[in-house]
Amino acid sequence: MRKMVELDIGGQRYRIASPYDSNYVEELAAYLNAKLDAIQKGSSARLAPQAMVLVALDVVDEYFKAKAAQVQLRDDLRQRLDAVIGKIDRYLSQSREPGAK
Helix, strand or coil: CCEEEEEEECCEEEEEEECCCHHHHHHHHHHHHHHHHHHHHHCCCCCHHHHHHHHHHHHHHHHHHHHHHHHHHHHHHHHHHHHHHHHHHHHHHHHCCCCCC
């Protein structure tokens, strides 16, 4: 079920329908506002639309880096798991050999 949430992002009021909890959506808006404030502090000459584009690029950059880190972690875990499985397989095959204890 979608809920109506009112947000203030970059000094503009937005009323959006969201399937998420309003507290979560407000947290997202607060995150965007913090990013926007940080970018606008760097230069007072920036217009709001330009600053929002920079915020969007920054957030997308964070997303891509987190996604790449997740893929790297998954690959590392897969390699470790394959190594452990290999050791178990070797142990089991040795224990099945005649005369093995």
